[in-house]
Amino acid sequence: MIFAERRQLVLAATAAALVAGAVGFVAGAYRDAPTEDRGGRAVLYWYDPMVPSQHFDKPGKSPFMDMQLVPRYAGEGESEAGVRIDPARVENLGLRTAIAKVGTLDTGFTAAGAIDFNERDAIVIQARAAGFVQRVYSRAPGDVVGAGAPLADLLVPEWGGAQTEFLAARRTGDAALTRAARQRMTLIGMPAGAIAAVERTGRPQNVLTVTTPAGGLIKTLGVRAGMSIAAGQTLAEINGLGTVWLNAAIPEALGSRVRPGQPANASLAAYPGERFPGRISAVLPAVEGDSRTLTARIELINRGGRLRPGMFAQVALGGMSRPALLVPEEAVIRTGTRTIVMLAQPGGRYQPAEVQIGATSKGQTEVIAGLGDGERVVASGQFLLDSETTLAGAQVRSLGAAKPVAPATARPTYQAEGSITAIDARSVTISHGPIPAIKWPAMQMRFLSPPATARAFKRGDRVSFSFDQPPEGPTIRRISKLNGR
Structure with a gap:
């Protein structure tokens, strides 16, 4: 018993010594690490800027990179919004800033x-x-034929009997009979031309030549010499080539920018430097599931049959320019749950701000909310700043905290109708009626217009148009033909 008690006392004393030694070692380690800098600021920990999630309790060289650890001070980022970045580090990171300002957003874009x-x-x-088919003319699918081109000669026994009865009735002199x-020949499907030929010649016309009612391309041809045909059987399908469709794939996100009647200009690799003007005739209601695109159907005039189905084209769709608050596209960070920009504030401080964005065009993104006119944002290196502010726990400025954007005053537009009396690449002269809104009488006026107007309209066209009055003079913003003329 005495031996066992002595053994327990020895073990307890040994454990107490080990605990005391460990506490002394830890205390000595923290005592050795400085907790304040020369300016008296308390140091929380040290970290490697390239691996900010790893913290160290003393300064030294980073185990990850060949660089010194950086201190994190108590209260940093608490008294002021965002974080402060040393100017030398800002220069090394190559940060570039830009000012958010109100400008003109061109909503035009191109599509394939x-x-x-x-x-x-x-x-x-x-x-x-x-x-029965007695003869087939030398035609094949893919041939381009003109209106009235013969396709096949058909022998129709039923028509022969009806024609014989008609001629016999006419010889009796009975007008009612x-x-x-004659009515019976019409009801069994004889064309008016064949009936007129029977009346004129007085002989049955047993063989009928089937001709094309209009010119175009033969898509299908279902007749062969010697074959029998049934009533209602399709003999051929022909598609006109006077106009063609350009089916443009519009990204789903840009679907709001296209509408029927909108002008478009197509360019094809087969005809470099040439533009083919047209208008959107329809925007199909379905979205392609694989590509997530809408189909805009553009009707183009096919002069000389130069536009061939199957050709690829690039189409430029012009949008209405409008005032908007703009920032560089690269300044916007999309996190998946929200969209932010990095604000550059006085004193070398940076703060994330949540924004609501709109359209993007030509490297500029529209900011709908969350940013004010004149605020400076980071356009290059903002992802490193985003990591820094996340590490520091900097609060993101909410949408409602931004200073309001002064509303851009849109220039009023006016509606009118008239006839084009002259047109060139830069202007159009229109003889229009009175415009009471600006107290204009009926007169002939020259309006500035985009080059596409000269390609889509001609002298004498009756048009409906809207215009505004910028400093350079009355300018047409929308124009369309009246009643398709």
Whole structure:
């Protein structure tokens, strides 16, 4: 018993000595590390700016990079918004700033598309009665034919019998019987031209030549010599080539910028330097699931058949310019849950600010809320600053904390109708009616206009248009033909 008690006392004393030694070592270690700088500021820890999540209790060289550890001071980032970055480090990081200012946002953009047939010009030729194909003219799918081109000769026995009855009734001199026989030929599907030929020649026209009612490309041809055909059977499909469709793929995010009637200009690799003007005839309601794009259908005039279905094209869609608060596109940080910019404040301080953005065009992004006119934002190196502010726990300025943006005064626009009397690449002269809003009488006036106007309109066109009055003179902002003329 005495031996066991002595053993327990020895073990307890040894454990107490070990604990005391450990406490003394830790206290000595923290005593050795300076807790204040020469200016009296308390040091919380040291860290490597390249690995800010790792903290150290004493200064020295970073185990990750060949550089000295940097101190983090108590209260840093608490008394003022954001964090302060040493000017020397700012210069090393190559930070570049820009001022948010009100400017003009051009909402025009380009999209890719492909030429396709204008399905509104499609023609289907069908057999009006059962019969046999006696002859097929030298045609094949893909041929371009003119209006009235022959396709096939058909023998229709039912028409032959009706024609014989009509001629026999006409020889009797009975007008009522003749009218009934003629009506029967119409009801069984004989074309008016064939009936007129029977009346003129007095002989049955047993063979009918099927011709194309309009010119275009033969898409399908379903007749062969010797075959029998049924009533209603499709003999051929022809698509006109006077106009074509350009189906442009519009990114879903830009869907609000396109609308029917909007002007467009297409360029094709086959015709470098040439532009083909047109207008959006429809914006299809469905979105492509794979590409997340809308389809804008643009109708183009196909002079000389130069625009061939299947060709690829780039289409420029002009948008209305409008005033907006703009910052460089690269200044915007999208985190997935919100959008922020890094504000550059006096004294070398930087603070993240949440913003609501709108459209982006030509390297400029519209800021709808969260930023004021004249505030300076970081346009290069902002991701390093974002990491620094996150590490320091800097508070993000909310949308409502920004100073309000002075509303940009939009220039009023006026509506009018008239006839084009002269037009060139830079202006259009219109003879218009009275405009009561600005007390203009009916007169002839020259308006500034974009170059696309001269390509889409001509002298004598009746138009409806809107315009404003900038310092350089009355300028057309929208123009369209009246009643398609």
